[in-house]
Amino acid sequence: MSVFSPRRYQPPFSPLHRDSLPVRIFTGFERTIKGALWGCRMCGNCILQETAYVCPMTCPKGLRNGPCGGATPEHCEVDPTRPCTWFRIYSRAEKLGIEHKLLEINAPLDGNRVGHETWLEVVQTWREREAKPRPLEFITNREKFKKEWEDLFYSIRQPDWWQGDSEYHAPAYDEPVSLLEANLRTGQFTVTAEIAPPLGASGNIIVRKATMLKDYVAAANFTDNASASPRMNSMASSKLCLDVGIEPVMQLQARDRSRVIIEADAMGAAGLGIRNILCLTGDHFRFGPSPMAVPNQFDMDSVHVLWMLRRMRDEGHYLDGRKIKIRPQWFLGAAASPYGSTPKIEALRLHKKINAGAQFIQTQPIFDYDRFLEWLEALDKRNLLGKAYILPGLVPLKSARAAHFMAEQVPGVVIPPEIVKRMDDAGPDKEAQAETGVQIALEIIEKLLQTPGINGMHVMAVHWEAIVPRLLDEAGVPKPQIRSLEQEAIPA
Numbered sequence: 269m270s271v272f273s274p275r276r277y278q279p280p281f282s283p284l285h286r287d288s289l290p291v292r293i294f295t296g297f298e299r300t301i302k303g304a305l306w307g308c309r310m311c312g313n314c315i316l317q318e319t320a321y322v323c324p325m326t327c328p329k330g331l332r333n334g335p336c337g338g339a340t341p342e343h344c345e346v347d348p349t350r351p352c353t354w355f356r357i358y359s360r361a362e363k364l365g366i367e368h369k370l371l372e373i374n375a376p377l378d379g380n381r382v383g384h385e386t387w388l389e390v391v392q393t394w395r396e397r398e399a400k401p402r403p404l405e406f407i408t409n410r411e412k413f414k415k416e417w418e419d420l421f422y423s424i425r426q427p428d429w430w431q432g433d434s435e436y437h438a439p440a441y442d443e444p445v446s447l448l449e450a451n452l453r454t455g456q457f458t459v460t461a462e463i464a465p466p467l468g469a470s471g472n473i474i475v476r477k478a479t480m481l482k483d484y485v486a487a488a489n490f491t492d493n494a495s496a497s498p499r500m501n502s503m504a505s506s507k508l509c510l511d512v513g514i515e516p517v518m519q520l521q522a523r524d525r526s527r528v529i530i531e532a533d534a535m536g537a538a539g540l541g542i543r544n545i546l547c548l549t550g551d552h553f554r555f556g557p558s559p560m561a562v563p564n565q566f567d568m569d570s571v572h573v574l575w576m577l578r579r580m581r582d583e584g585h586y587l588d589g590r591k592i593k594i595r596p597q598w599f600l601g602a603a604a605s606p607y608g609s610t611p612k613i614e615a616l617r618l619h620k621k622i623n624a625g626a627q628f629i630q631t632q633p634i635f636d637y638d639r640f641l642e643w644l645e646a647l648d649k650r651n652l653l654g655k656a657y658i659l660p661g662l663v664p665l666k667s668a669r670a671a672h673f674m675a676e677q678v679p680g681v682v683i684p685p686e687i688v689k690r691m692d693d694a695g696p697d698k699e700a701q702a703e704t705g706v707q708i709a710l711e712i713i714e715k716l717l718q719t720p721g722i723n724g725m726h727v728m729a730v731h732w733e734a735i736v737p738r739l740l741d742e743a744g745v746p747k748p749q750i751r752s753l754e755q756e757a758i759p760a
């Protein structure tokens with residue numbers, strides 16, 4: 269148990285192979301010091317310098333690139349009895365003036381290094397490098413020392429197979445690869461909608477719902493075992509939808525998948541003609557039904573997935589370096605949480621996802637419009653609005669109970685008390701409650717239609733998809749213009 273850091277959720281990693289006795293003794297020494305100071309789990313891929321000396325592995329999900337969507341400044345999403353590790357990292361980085369370091373895309377763990385010491389590795393790398401920080405230069409040439417210090421640690425934390433940076437990488441293609449992308453490029457307000465994959469083995473319900481939405485939305489999202497609860501998987505649901513003639517957005521979450529499976533699933537989706545992939549970290553098992561699975565199931569996070577898939581598509585190789593002869597065509601997306609913590613922190617978090625490869629962003633539902641505008645302003649300050657298409661989320665509230673549940677139980681969702689009260693005031697009649705929910709949704713759509721900087725919206729009418737056509741018709745939302753990629757005059 270660490271002295272100064274939050275408690276650890278798993279024991280320290282053990283190495284795959286055995287080191288010599290002196291190295292094992294040294295490893296024990298390093299573990300004792302770093303465990304006491306930072307709650308070190310001996311991940312063997314230390315990034316403490318990048319994370320303001322707060323160990324990211326103290327996050328219960330082990331996230332190495334930022335917080336999850338449900339964390340708040342006060343609470344970790346998984347363990348509400350403690351603060352979010354990443355919020356501590358951001359706060360301390362701001363105090364130390366090293367916020368810029370938080371934009372670098374940190375690598376996932378290298379399994380060969382976990383459980384091993386890192387201090388000897390630094391010394392070894394220092395000895396092998398020609399250009400290196402020499403102690404005397406700390407006094408005689410501070411700038412040179414600083415640069416070489418940074419270069420030394422970059423070479424350690426960013427292996428050749430990853431090479432993460434802090435830059436924006438525009439997609440390496442010109443023509444839109446999906447109908448969703450083509451519609452977004454027209455500049456017209458574009459709508460996507462979520463269809464919940466069924467619990468059972470029949471795809472009929474997907475066919476029915478997709479057919480109902482076909483004329484109204486540019487693409488339909490399929491969740492990927494959201495809330496850690498199993499359903500028909502996202503890829504099968506997406507294929508069923510594609511066969512109906514509506515383009516799917518396949519959600520692909522990192523939870524439960526190693527990097528091998530993520531690459532394989534994404535490539536499989538490309539082979540089936542699924543072009544839109546929404547990359548997510550995934551909800552922790554804590555949110556799923558009992559019995560809870562073993563908690564340490566995150567090999568990657570959403571930023572890792574975006575970075576890896578973008579490079580597979582644009583550079584044509586797997587993470588291990590093997591070449592991809594026929595490259596996949598993916599339009600990559602990410603989720604955002606405008607109310608997760610402060611707009612500044614959420615903008616920084618999204619900046620990293622966009623740099624990693626996110627081309628479209630679907631957000632948590634918007635109920636508090638003024639706070640949503642603050643988030644947009646924070647994105648604008650980072651010059652992000654032209655770099656990714658923003659699709660704010662819309663949830664039509666079907667009942668007062670649903671409003672209370674979302675306001676009180678769903679991480680990352682903020683519903684102002686006056687909206688909850690309006691739902692309560694609708695009385696006990698279910699139809700009256702649903703009608704109030706529709707009116708609230710129409711008011712939000714009206715505002716979104718006039719909001720500069722966004723490109724459409726993402727409707728999440730889970731198990732109430734039948735309301736979507738009425739909402740879009742009554743709000744006067746335009747129907748998708750582009751119906752085929754062969755259609756001419758798709759703006760570049």
Ligand code: SF4
Pocket residue numbers: 302306307308309310311312313314315316323324325386
């Ligand atoms: S980043 Fe890894 S090596 Fe560094 S303190 Fe945390 S667990 Fe230990």
